[in-house]
Amino acid sequence: MKIIRTVKEMQAASDTFRKAGKKIGFVPTMGYLHAGHLALVRKARGLADIVVASIFVNPIQFGPKEDLARYPRAFERDRALLEQELTDVLYFPDVAEMYPQGYSTYVEVKELEDHLCGLSRKGHFGGVATVVAKLFNAVKPHLAVFGQKDYQQLKIIQRMVKDLNMDLEIIGYPTVREEGGLAMSSRNAYLNADEREKALLIQASMKKVEELFRGGERKARVLEGEARRVLTSKDGIDIEYVTLCDPETFHGLEEVGASALLAIAAKVGKTRLIDNTVLTEP
């Protein structure tokens, strides 16, 4: 596995792959890799000739009160894991390479930002769109794989790619879960045993809603209410939102039609967790 740290070298490597007719698959990450990330790498491995993964903890997608400084990092372990998955290139730029003095360009996906996580995390998705645009231009992939756990992020990136005529395919990959059902996240590392137990209520609340939906319930108020009831059945979960919305526009729904996104964000202790499921009529 080759490790590349500069834009210029990354572009030169990708130009060489492309000239040789190789298909490049890309998995951008913030590192501290877990089985969810590795599933994305395997997906890319199956679809492309060359797999590039990136590790970059992107400062501009963190708010001033968020966990940038304490975001978990484990480069040597990440490198070994990516090597095991037969990754061809690890792109690992530093902050000065990504945002040099005088940096001032930002990408925003306006319609899709002002919902769900975008409401509490002002500027977050602008930071995500910007760094992903930069990474795409450095890596020049034919396809990139993103996890559906970050559903709003996935839709925003798909929209950006379509709107800006970026010539690559974005592939969403189903959420990978720990035993017990907790969605894999680097931030799960913050949870103690008690919090981890409580965090299981997130998936339990989604299961409950799915069950009611299968049973014919279509009122968003009722379904959201049930999810809230499950989430607050123990102390220690602080709900940020429980929302049933259109899976494409994120506009809120009163009645669930053919499909709806159930999205949840909640704090367990000091750790903010998100999860989601798409309800679809059978």
Add this chain to the structure above:
Amino acid sequence: MKIIRTVKEMQAASDTFRKAGKKIGFVPTMGYLHAGHLALVRKARGLADIVVASIFVNPIQFGPKEDLARYPRAFERDRALLEQELTDVLYFPDVAEMYPQGYSTYVEVKELEDHLCGLSRKGHFGGVATVVAKLFNAVKPHLAVFGQKDYQQLKIIQRMVKDLNMDLEIIGYPTVREEGGLAMSSRNAYLNADEREKALLIQASMKKVEELFRGGERKARVLEGEARRVLTSKDGIDIEYVTLCDPETFHGLEEVGASALLAIAAKVGKTRLIDNTVLTEP
């Protein structure tokens, strides 16, 4: 000359050129071509194997009170002119192709927008950066040529390309002038004979400042004052700004150092004209 109207076809054509090892030079325009545009095309012709020119009057760079509806258009004449200059591809998308239903992604170059024309034309440079990013992703050029008449635009695009790691070279080309010195602009078509005469004061004011600068004057207040004096020596010119500033950051100057941008925007009748010159110590 091939005329292409969709992103998909444009990308496919550029992929074919690139696979054949051809260097692609690009000149984006809003049409109603004049000798200034044609000089850019010739510059691209000299530097690249394949020349692509685009014509697209970009609605999102016009303010609500600006001249989008009456912006001059002359497709057949433009086509003939580009053919004479041995342009290989004319990319001519329509508004629905560029901004389909649901469009929501915008690029902004924040530091450089809040100066000069950006102050009166809110959102203008965001619209320019966005459309140029889209055109670059459709045309996939190795280089693109922009006129220095739109100096702030040129700097914003250079900054965007650097910041977003777009892999192409941006080339600035000196302002082409009519006999008498008026900078070539599609908007000159709006001027009647009397206004055209008055518009010559813009270049006269720049010449005056250059002369004083050569004579040793370095105080921005004095130099700007002289330019204003020349511009207002006849009735009918409404100055928007006359500014001496840093040519890279557009920050205002009190003293001119090794170099400075003199930038002018003024209305002659209803027509807004801009021009500029860079003062450089010999």
